[in-house]
Amino acid sequence: MERALLVNLRLRDRAYRDPWPAEESAAELRELVRSIGVQIAEEIVVERDRPTAAFFMGKGKAEELRERCLLGKANVVILSQDLTFPQQRNLEEVTGLKVIDRTQLILDLFARRARSEEGQVQVELAQLEYLLPRLAGKGVLLSRLGGGIGTRGPGEQKLEVDRRRIRLRIGRLQRELEEIHLRRGVARRKRRDEEIPTVALIGYTNVGKTTLFNALTRAGAVARDQLFTTLDPLARRLALPTRQPVLLSDTVGFLHRLPHHLIESFQATLEEVTEAELLLHLADASSPMLEEQISAVQEVLEELKAQEKPVLVAFNKIDRIDSQSRAALRRRYPESVLISALNGEGLPELLDRVATQLGYLMRSASIALSARDQQWLDRIYRQGQVLQRRLIDTTVLLTARVPHRLYGQLEKAGLIKS
DSSP: OOEEEEEEEEEOSTTTOOSSOHHHHHHHHHHHHHHTTOEEEEEEEEEESSOBTTTBSOHHHHHHHHHHHHHHTOOEEEESSOOOHHHHHHHHHHHSSEEEOHHHHHHHHHHHHOOSHHHHHHHHHHHHHHHGGGEETTEEOOTTOSSSTTOSGGGGSOTTOOHHHHHHHHHHHHHHHHHHHHHHHHHHHHHHHHTOOEEEEEEBTTSSHHHHHHHHHOOOOOOOSSTTOOOSOEEEEEEOTTOOEEEEEEOOOBOTTOOHHHHHHTHHHHHHHHHOSEEEEEEETTOTTHHHHHHHHHHHHHHTTOTTSOEEEEEEOGGGSOHHHHHHHHHHOTTOEEOOTTTOTTHHHHHHHHHHHTGGGEEEEEEEEOGGGTHHHHHHHHHSEEEEEEEETTEEEEEEEEEHHHHHHHHHTTOBOO
């Protein structure tokens, strides 16, 4: 098993400073490392006003890393910040070990989590786009061959891989993602024709989205107490209490300082967010970083240009907090819902609220169906909510709420009673 020296880089200059508390950023780094199964040999803090061009840190501190690795028997150095290629190369030369920055750590975790063809394509694209600026003049400096963290995906290719071959591969992967985008577009148009709205589950990583997804849809998706359990998009039909059908979509978890090119690479998955009629923002009520995690999600939504979408906030894991904390959440977020996806508390209220927020998609109607109009009956039950049904002779009288498009079709067929 690999043993890592974790280096928490803290920058004091306001232009570079991470707004998250240092202890929480360090805890998140530990969780990322734990999620890939690497043992932590030692953890140190390096403080500077701003990064240096050569090592990010000072040269003396860089040389100290090697001594600490020898003492702690660490064979990899993992840093909490992103490095330029020269910084990474120089640190590897000084320490004689692999040096992994934050983005590469996240990419390695993504590579381990992706299962579907789509997820693997997106991860490989992100890895190659990370690798491209790190090419040496004659080829790729892939000193990470031989196994372990940072070697998954394109890192295992031969040393003679060069810029041109990587760009060609990136082009092919982008075309594959475009084909995925087109296939999703066809499925989305079919849903629009049937007027089935989409509710996209969003939230910080490891807040319980997959657990909630399973609780609402009985999908049986893998849910674990670890970061980025869900990379591959999941979608299942769900009937609301009003009988209105919706498509519930689980998305990849967000992270603070999520690199821009990762968002670009995962656009095919995250487009479910931009196309959804409602965003269900799940937050961890028990997290000490609750407010910061909510802000991180909002930042990603802004980058996706989805900040104007209707949002319903649900605070999960309320079984882990006391009554005073629950009351404080209700005061601060009066429009939110408090739930426990694990034990089911609050889920009926959550579904009621989803139905209420999607109510604008439906229209009340009085419908009269004769024997020759029975082909409409299945569509009304499948797409709408039947509130009352009466039979007078051979005519079926319905009081229902139906999607606007179906209402128009019924009206055109002369089936709407005035």
